Amino acid sequence: MGKVKKVANKISEDQLTKVRDQQQKLNEALRTLGVLDVQKQNLRNQIEEVSKEIEGTKAELEEEYGQVNINLEDGTYSEIEKEDAE
Secondary structure (H helix, E strand, O other): OOOOOOOOOOOOHHHHHHHHHHHHHHHHHHHHHHHHHHHHHHHHHHHHHHHHHHHHHHHHHHHHHOOEEEOOOOOOEEEOOOOOOO
16 A cells, blocks of 8 residues: 555644734733733732821821811811710
């Protein structure tokens, strides 16, 4: 018996280029999403830290001035009136 030469099955160059481009776009999008997830986590941590600082400052101000509402534009404050329990 004679040897039969097997021809490799291949898609066209245009199709291969198209598939490679699509895969590259997907990989780039996934990489970008990963970077954004890291940035999102960093921002969450930053928000948590600032919130802790705010709570500390609130406690300091309340100790010095009592419970007050502060105008953030000019720094004036007014006392919070407590409702009488009936």
